[in-house]
Each structure stands twice: as structure tokens, then as C-alpha cells.
Amino acid sequence: MVVEIKKKIGIPRSLLYYKYFPLWKTFFEELGLEVVVSDKSNSKIVEIGGRYAIDEICIPLKLYYGHLVNLLEKDIDYIFVPRYISTTFGTYMCPKFLGLPDLIRGTMDNLPPIIEMDVDLRKKPKYASAIQTGRQLHRSLRQIRKAYEKAIKTYHYFRNLMVKGLTFQQAMNIINKNIENFEPKPRKHNGVKIAVIGHGYNIHDPFINMNLFKKLRSMKVQVVTLENLPLEIFKKQTIITNTLKNYWGNEEEILSAVNYLFQDKTLDGLIFICSFCCGPDSLIDELITRDAKKLNIPYISLVLDEHSGQAGVITRIEAFVDMIIRKKRGQKITKEVLIQTPPSQFQG
Amino acid sequence: MVLVETKVPSDIEGDLYLGIDVGSVSTKFAIINDNMELIYATWARSQGSPIKSVQKGFEEMKNSLDSIESQIRGVGTTGSARYLTKALVGADIAKTEIIAHAVAASYYIPGVRTILEIGGQDSKVILLKDGIITDFAMNTICAAGTGSFLDHQAHRLGVPIEKFGELAAKSTVDVVIAGRCTVFAESDMIHKQQMGHSKEDIIKGLCEALVRNYLNNVCKGKKLEPPITFQGGVAANSGIRRAFEKELGCEIIVHKYFLTMGAIGAAMLAREHVLHEDIKTNFRGFRVSDMKFIPKAFNCKDCPNQCEVTYVEKGDGEIIARWGDRCGKWSL
Numbered sequence: 146m147v148v149e150i151k152k153k154i155g156i157p158r159s160l161l162y163y164k165y166f167p168l169w170k171t172f173f174e175e176l177g178l179e180v181v182v183s184d185k186s187n188s189k190i191v192e193i194g195g196r197y198a199i200d201e202i203c204i205p206l207k208l209y210y211g212h213l214v215n216l217l218e219k220d221i222d223y224i225f226v227p228r229y230i231s232t233t234f235g236t237y238m239c240p241k242f243l244g245l246p247d248l249i250r251g252t253m254d255n256l257p258p259i260i261e262m263d264v265d266l267r268k269k270p271k272y273a274s275a276i277q278t279g280r281q282l283h284r285s286l287r288q289i290r291k292a293y294e295k296a297i298k299t300y301h302y303f304r305n306l307m308v309k310g311l312t313f314q315q316a317m318n319i320i321n322k323n324i325e326n327f328e329p330k331p332r333k334h335n336g337v338k339i340a341v342i343g344h345g346y347n348i349h350d351p352f353i354n355m356n357l358f359k360k361l362r363s364m365k366v367q368v369v370t371l372e373n374l375p376l377e378i379f380k381k382q383t384i385i386t387n388t389l390k391n392y393w394g395n396e397e398e399i400l401s402a403v404n405y406l407f408q409d410k411t412l413d414g415l416i417f418i419c420s421f422c423c424g425p426d427s428l429i430d431e432l433i434t435r436d437a438k439k440l441n442i443p444y445i446s447l448v449l450d451e452h453s454g455q456a457g458v459i460t461r462i463e464a465f466v467d468m469i470i471r472k473k474r475g476q477k478i479t480k481e482v483l484i485q486t487p488p489s490q491f492q493g
Numbered sequence: 494m495v496l497v498e499t500k501v502p503s504d505i506e507g508d509l510y511l512g513i514d515v516g517s518v519s520t521k522f523a524i525i526n527d528n529m530e531l532i533y534a535t536w537a538r539s540q541g542s543p544i545k546s547v548q549k550g551f552e553e554m555k556n557s558l559d560s561i562e563s564q565i566r567g568v569g570t571t572g573s574a575r576y577l578t579k580a581l582v583g584a585d586i587a588k589t590e591i592i593a594h595a596v597a598a599s600y601y602i603p604g605v606r607t608i609l610e611i612g613g614q615d616s617k618v619i620l621l622k623d624g625i626i627t628d629f630a631m632n633t634i635c636a637a638g639t640g641s642f643l644d645h646q647a648h649r650l651g652v653p654i655e656k657f658g659e660l661a662a663k664s665t666v667d668v669v670i671a672g673r674c675t676v677f678a679e680s681d682m683i684h685k686q687q688m689g690h691s692k693e694d695i696i697k698g699l700c701e702a703l704v705r706n707y708l709n710n711v712c713k714g715k716k717l718e719p720p721i722t723f724q725g726g727v728a729a730n731s732g733i734r735r736a737f738e739k740e741l742g743c744e745i746i747v748h749k750y751f752l753t754m755g756a757i758g759a760a761m762l763a764r765e766h767v768l769h770e771d772i773k774t775n776f777r778g779f780r781v782s783d784m785k786f787i788p789k790a791f792n793c794k795d796c797p798n799q800c801e802v803t804y805v806e807k808g809d810g811e812i813i814a815r816w817g818d819r820c821g822k823w824s825l
Contacts, residue, residue, distance in 0.1 A: 187797040189797035356819065434714060441627075448633065460573070460590070461631060464589040464592060465629075468591075472625050
């Protein structure tokens with residue numbers, strides 16, 4: 146019997162991996178390829194990434210380079226570098242996503258053939274992007290159609306798992322183990338509910354965000370991310386003012402999520418994670434700050450880069466959570482334990 | 494060491510709570526009783542290791558207050574070395590400086606709305622309403638608005654930092670110094686010296702530069718409502734206080750306990766915690782000063798992260814704290 150050796154396609158565990166990986170994985174596997182993912186982000190990947198990328202760029206993109214180099218050690222035949230231009234009507238992705246394959250080609254010359262995928266929902270349907278990618282691998286239209294349909298199905302399954310309350314990692318485990326029809330049990334919480342919002346590649350990469358989720362869980366906080374929210378809230382375009390519409394794709398999603406969360410009466414606080422140097426994020430940070438202030442919702446934004454000290458991040462998070470807990474407990478705590486106003490002779 | 498407050502040991506009755514604030518530059522101790530009265534408070538510059546500074550503080554307490562040791566019902570720690578200190582002394586809770594400062598300030602200055610806290614290596618602003626923290630901020634990527642900035646400049650000018658306030662008061666001319674960055678502040682300061690400005694005017698300019706930097710960086714977009722109080726080591730500097738008053742247009746309250754507010758807050762939080770949870774304290778006692786603690790470290794080679802794992806061993810070989818690993822397999 147002849148054993149067919151599958152060609153390997155490498156996917157960096159970086160950027161839109163944290164959004165579309167189940168889709169990509171199913172698509173390439175259905176086309177008969179073996180999908181290889183780079184290692185989890187670590188100091189070495191950050192260091193190597195920093196060497197390739199220009200200094201002024203955001204840390205997620207620096208990490209992308211690091212992950213590409215990491216993949217080269219894994220003996221791959223192709224490397225997948227998608228070009229996401231627009232994923233919802235009326236918006237654009239950040240320019241770095243628009244030019245990603247060109248950026249990579251321009252700075253690295255030891256790569257295996259790059260497989261591209263242009264996603265531009267302003268101009269062409271998703272299926273057209275699938276054909277473009279499948280054709281580069283010399284697959285027939287029938288094969289591509291079948292792979293595409295399965296990939297979309299997997300992606301919806303993955304998204305629904307998270308809407309039902311799974312974390313990114315839990316949903317990913319189910320996809321990677323090919324478990325079908327998984328029904329997550331609804332979990333009961335009766336503590337502090339904090340939403341952590343931002344780009345998937347900052348939120349779900351514990352290396353970039355310094356294990357923020359572990360810290361929050363150790364403080365017994367219920368964490369909500371953008372992906373846990375109902376899908377229909379992302380379908381309407383957000384309006385900033387009567388004349389101003391949002392232009393950025395990823396930020397559109399963040400703003401929709403924040404608008405929805407700000408109407409949730411059970412929400413105790415919001416943490417916004419963004420990377421240093423991210424232009425679009427710096428704009429919406431300001432918008433969210435203003436709304437949070439108006440609505441009196443505790444809000445903090447954490448700006449991260451490769452030089453961020455862990456101590457500063459942890460102190461901020463601890464103080465933020467303690468602030469919320471004390472506020473909530475303020476009404477409940479027994480009188481004698483409450484800190485009372487001192488007699489006048491102690492007032493300085 | 495500065496003795497901020499002390500009462501005669503024979504007068505001290507009832508349960509006591511100890512708060513320890515170990516920051517980057519100084520170590521503070523405070524003891525309160527069940528009625529929240531301050532019994533004892535000290536401030537000292539940390540010399541070398543935080544372990545030594547904490548032990549030294551205990552030695553002083555052992556000498557002057559040995560009889561009250563058994564009355565201590567709860568211990569709280571705060572400051573950047575709060576976890577290490579908690580492990581060393583067997584504290585009951587470790588809380589951030591933000592919470593500790595807010596709790597103590599809202600006790601001593603009822604109705605306080607804004608706390609400006611400037612310490613050795615970081616600066617914070619805390620906003621409160623009805624004794625509850627509503628917002629806070631810390632300096633992020635720049636140390637230009639902190640005590641170390643002033644320490645640096647004082648060193649360059651050859652003036653002891655303690656004299657800063659006094660000298661700034663003698664200034665007659667307004668000199669604007671670029672305070673965005675310590676490096677550029679030095680360039681600007683040298684330029685102003687070469688232009689013939691007096692030391693006093695430059696010092697006042699520096700104080701104003703720090704305040705501008707703090708307000709622009711840390712307090713960005715926040716509404717600072719009076720009453721405003723100023724805490725942390727830099728509050729000792731009257732030049733900075735006057736610069737704040739000039740910039741904010743209102744009185745800045747510096748409470749007599751400003752140096753040890755964090756430690757007092759930690760003691761109050763320990764009291765609250767022990768009473769609320771109804772627990773017995775883990776406190777090792779004043780003998781912490783005689784115990785042997787050996788800090789050690791190694792590089793974990795198990796993955797490319799190569800984390801620096803540090804740990805503290807007690808004299809008998811027991812490991813009382815271990816951290817520094819990203820994955821959590823070493824953490825204790």
C-alpha cells in the first residue's frame with residue numbers, strides 16, 4: 146500500500162490565528178494538507194520577532210515574525226499568510242493586515258512558498274477567496290467548494306461554542322480534538338463580572354497580556370470576552386456621532402461589544418487591552434473612556450508592549466478588582482467592620 | 494529612621510493591627526488599635542534588600558514595644574514588595590498601595606475626593622466618592638513624574654533633596670523647565686544654568702515640571718475634585734505642594750501621617766479582613782527580625798522562556814515563597 150505523504154502548511158500562532166484558525170485549519174485539512182502551528186509565544190519568539198520587524202511597529206506584528214521563524218524549524222512545505230482587507234461591509238482592516246504578505250516577502254527571504262488568501266468583503270464574496278487560495282494549491286473547484294463549506298461550518302461551530310460561554314482555549318481544544326456537537330453546560334457565577342475587551346491576539350495570548358486571565362480567575366472574577374457575546378450584536382454598524390462612522394474593522398467589533406456591555410446591568414467593570422503603537426485602538430480607547438465615565442462604569446485600559454513590566458500590570462489589575470469588590474461590598478459589609486469616620490481630634 | 498508616632502507601651506490595650514508598606518525606596522510600619530487610633534508608625538529608607546529592611550523594622554519594634562507583641566491580631570502588607578513581605582512575616586493579606594492609601598486617607602480626611610500619591614518610582618492618582626474608590630491611574634511608561642526624577646536632579650544640582658522645598662520658596666523668577674523626560678530636563682536645566690538663572694529658580698522650575706508631567710501623564714482626562722490630599726514621600730517637599738496648589742488652584746492637604754499612610758491603610762485592611770473573615774492571624778511575631786531568610790534564584794531551562802525563578806528559604810530550609818515563572822509550575 147502506498148502511503149501518501151501529506152504536504153505541510155505552516156500557520157503562525159499569531160494575529161488572526163486567534164480569530165479564524167478553526168476555519169483555516171479545516172479548509173487546509175479538507176484539501177489534504179497537514180496543518181502545522183508555531184509554538185506558543187515565548188521570550189525567544191518575541192526576541193527574534195523584534196529583530197526582523199521595524200522598531201515602531203506594534204508587538205503583535207513583531208510576534209508574527211517570531212512565529213514565522215519558529216515555523217521554519219518545523220520542516221514545512223508552505224506557509225499561510227492571509228491578506229484580510231475587509232471583513233464587514235463599510236470597514237477596513239488595519240493597514241498591516243492589508244499588506245501582510247507583501248511585508249513578509251519584503252523582509253524575509255528564506256521562506257517556503259507563501260499561500261495567500263485575500264479577504265475583501267467589499268468587493269468579493271468569501272467563496273472567491275477560498276477559490277483563490279485553493280487554486281494556489283492546484284485543487285479542483287469541487288474539492289475547494291467542499292473544503293470551504295466544511296470550514297465555514299467548523300468556524301460557526303467554534304464561534305457558537307464561545308457564545309455559549311467557553312473560553313478561547315476551551316473552544317480551541319474541542320476543535321483540535323474534533324469533538325462534534327459539544328454542548329457546554331451553563332456555568333453559574335455569583336461574583337464580580339468583568340469584561341476584557343480588545344483584539345483577539347492580545348486577549349488570548351497569555352504571553353502578551355502577562356497571564357491576565359489567570360490573575361483574574363485567581364481573584365475569583367467572572368471574565369467575559371468579546372467572543373462570548375451574542376453574534377447578532379455585531380451585525381449593526383456602530384454610530385459614533387450623527388456624522389461620524391467607524392472606519393476600522395476590528396475596532397468596529399470592539400465598539401459593538403462595548404456598546405452592548407455598557408447596557409448590561411450585571412457588568413461590574415471593563416478592561417480594555419491594547420498594544421502600544423496601535424493607532425485605531427488609541428482612538429477608540431478615548432471613545433470608551435468617555436462613555437464609561439458618563440455611565441459611571443469602572444474602566445481601565447492597559448497598553449502593552451514588549452517592555453511592559455509585569456509588576457505594573459498586576460498592581461493595576463489587583464487595584465481595579467479590589468476597587469470593584471469594595472464598592473460592591475460597601476453596601477453589604479457589617480457595620481462594625483466598616484471603616485467609620487474618626488472622631489474630630491484625629492482629623493489632620 | 495523617622496519615628497512618625499509612638500505611644501507608651503503600658504498604655505496600649507486591646508487588639509492591635511500591624512501594617513507594613515515596602516516600596517522601592519522606603520519601608521514603613523504602622524500599628525493601629527481596634528478604635529483605629531495610630532499607636533506606632535515609622536519610616537525608613539530601604540537599604541539594599543527589602544528582607545533586611547523589614548527585619549530591621551521588627552528589631553526596632555522588639556526593642557521599644559516588645560510587650561505588645563501578643564496583642565497583634567492581624568497583619569497586612571502593601572507596596573511593591575507586598576507579596577515577599579507577606580511571606581516573610583506571615584501576614585494575613587497583601588493589598589495594592591492604591592487601596593491602602595485610599596482607605597487610610599478617607600479615614601483621616603473625611604470626604605476626600607482626590608489623592609495624589611507620589612512615591613519613589615511610581616506615582617498614582619486616586620479618585621473617591623463617599624469613601625469609595627471610583628477611579629485611579631498610575632504612571633505608565635515614564636518615570637518623569639516620580640520621586641526618583643527629583644532625586645536625580647537634586648544629585649545633579651548638588652543639593653540635598655530635603656532642602657528642595659526650602660530653596661524653591663526663595664525663588665523670585667519663574668523658570669520653565671522641560672519636564673517631559675528626565676534626560677531632556679537635564680539638558681534644559683544645564684541650558685538654564687548657562688543662561689545665568691539661580692539655583693533656587695531652577696529648583697522651583699523643576700518642581701513645576703514634575704507637577705506638570707504628573708498632571709498631564711497620570712491624571713490625563715481625570716477631574717480632580719477637592720478636597721485634595723497629597724501623600725507619599727514626595728509630599729515632604731513643600732515646593733511640589735506649592736506647585737500643585739498653583740496648578741490646581743485649590744488647597745492641597747498634606748496630613749501629618751502622609752509618609753506612612755500606605756502602612757496605616759494596610760493595618761486598617763488587615764483589621765477589616767480579620768474581623769470580616771473571623772480568622773486567626775498567621776503572624777510569626779517580632780522574632781522575624783532574628784530569623785534567617787535566604788533569597789535564592791535560578792533560571793528554569795524547561796522552555797524557551799527561561800524564566801528567572803526566585804525563592805526565599807527560611808533558615809531551616811523551608812521555602813516560604815517562590816515565583817517569577819510564567820507557567821506557574823514553580824509558584825508557591
